Amino acid sequence: MPPAPSNGRQLLTGIEASGAFPVEYRFAHAQKGNRHLVVVFANFSAPADYGWSNGVFDKLRANILWIRDSFAGSQSYYLCREMDFALEQSVIGLISKVMTALGLTTDSVTLWGGSKGGSAALYFGLKYGFRNIVAIAPQLAVGTYVKTVHPRVARFMLGEAVPEENVRIMDALIPDLARSGVHRSANIYLVSSAQDDQYPVQVEPYLGLFQHYENFNFVFSDSPHIADHTQVAGRNVPLLMGIVNFLIDGIAPRLGFVRNGFEEPDRDRSAIDSYLSATATVRGADFPAPVVTAPAPRSQVRRDAVRFTGRAAGALRVIVWEHGKYLGQSDVGPDGTWSWELGRAWSKGEHPVKIYAVDAVGYQSGRTEVRFTAVDSVPGPATPTSPGAPAPMVSTVGPSATAPVVLEPVAHEQVLDSHVVFSGSAAGAVQVGFRENGMLLSGAPVAANGGWTWESGWPWSEGPHVVDVFAVDGAGTESTVTRVPFTVMNVSAAAASPVSYYGGSF
Template structure:
């Protein structure tokens, strides 16, 4: 979930996966019961590929759906991958499902975009019958534009070598819709400027195609203060926001009577809330959060030699940040392991780093927090050893199989609030024979490690409400113990614990 902007509107982030390609989105609920929906398509320079996400829409009353134009790392005009328009259908699926959840028809939707996003607003608006379309400095001949100006996008959309036949097909997408009279009653607003170097070839030659449209409006912004393609938008933001507010209120600037309003403050929002929950970008229940094997929790680490190591099964990359600041990301290897270094020395003192995993579809795991202390000099080792030494009867044992890794607990994660008092513990301990569990020095049980290094254990009782701190340890073939970091967690369930009389674990 993204933080709320200054206006207090909460931004919800999710992924629609019902189509061929996953489509990422952001959503903000309408204010004061407003039911209109504004769908926003991004331009090439949009931050994180979400257009108009710099706060300019904060005061709009409508529901807002931002759609990310980032498919397999590429931009696409929301249209196609190597001429496969299943990408377009994936985008339409997202819009349709949000409309259904809001109980809206196309008459209560405005498509909005600038440049590349303006082209998408025109294409989707005309083809699928949306009532309102606002296209700011769009490109009409899309194939020619990407071939000449965006070669990477051209290869992704049109195929390797960018065949001329494919250029012509994509060039014709928007003009052919207009020639056919598609959605002729739509309220269409196109803005451009003579100062835009794209205007003579990408806009002006196509304006005449709209002569039979009932409410086509062209705004020519001619000002000596406009120097390029991008500045056309900036100079016209107040006017465009005024236009958008009119459309949200059901007013299309034209002669005739209009109806204003549409607010329903007490309307049931359960359908759209259910959809947003079902497609939320965080899917922690479906794959575990990253486990950190080094450094250990609250471990002093030399600040110029900090290296994070761990496991993240089910993820393709791990993302790290501290106090809201992005630190970096790293890929997860095929065996589930990952490692990462900052590249510069850390500031002295305690650090609280948060991590999450991302799977191939873009869904995120729950967060893992690691605390460690960065120190100067030789007060600490660079990392906590992955296979720490253990002692048995005073003799140092080293009978750990090659490739062994310190025991890692994947579920529950450290400091997790657990709702179900009957807990199944899972993790990995490659190279060891068993994993054991103690609380307050009392042995709770042991479980065997599978050949692939995985293990799971259930105590057989319901854990008492409150905080528990387990010492988890691995056992090698000779019976020597190798400890892992302590595992604190809190049982939140209100049911009374039913552990056997011999043991009612916990510190509560």
């Protein structure tokens, strides 16, 4: 769930699942109508296998497509699994569909990557005819490199036994493309350094293969401030950002006459918006948000005894966040139940926690928010003031007094139908009740699995409503309420202004 970049550009996440291997991506629209696409491949140490996602591209005006190198839990150089290059076809399929949706050709695309990502940029750029390639400290003999440096990746890519024949095949992929002279008009910018211990075996022996390329540029950094392979990119980013900005403007740094510009601020974005929506990671209605059975919304919980429980049908795991920060995750059992604890005491005060589910492909559900207050101690029942006097009712956190979870309508939702359907869960309860302005509206039974649903049978008036939903257990004890404010919209007016949503951030 990526945050928005510092310059406010929204990051959209999705999965292209039409190929043999689902490919996860992030996307940011161009600024000021720019007509260019930068495709970013990740290096080995990239967070969450997305490279260059630390804000370095914030000021680029182009569309940006980050592609995740994570397939069946392993990295792959975006190439293959056990020599099955259907993985590569899945990756180029994603790039091609984004280009088509943007109305672009390979002449308006720059491939960018460092280390492993640099190798991918060279390979895909040469093989598929992309105009611009920026490769920073790449490995050109990929098979030997993964065999000696990343054996787990080698087993994933080349097969469990890592056969020497497969090592040789992988070593030859990029050199053979360069040797053939394919796509000689490409603008190639290759960066390496004397301080990179990979340079003598992974770059220098292959430089001669590019001598016939019309605009091959080799940036060789020899600086005492570069300590190793991992620092080559950092010392060259300002220069490379300048080159990419030129490439975005249609200028490959060289002698000759070129045009630049190509901005179309008013260009129709419906095609790319439709593609991003169709492949969005967050599935919403197609993948229900997880049900949280504890802690109860708005409850007070001892801060060293907070335990989340719930259900998430069809999910592999649930992910827990607060204030945009990842807190942890938990696997979902075969019966759909899950539980999670922070592992330390929560800070005192209110906590707005958001939880979403992830399935085996990587799609995300909608979000469930649970607000609770962490306290040092939870008050117990008060002592009766006189013999025989009943003790005042005190809400306690427990199965018989847990406030119901309301999944719909969502708090503050604008409902586009006068027939409002309420649904949710109430663990340990036998029925739920509904009040508005203190008046009891109706009740609904709770199923054995804790689920419930209720429809009033009458049309709700247009405007704001606040309904209190409470649960009742087998002993007749009433829980604290879950308050649901919502607004019934003018249905005819709302229908004239449809709203679409896609994305993957809170």
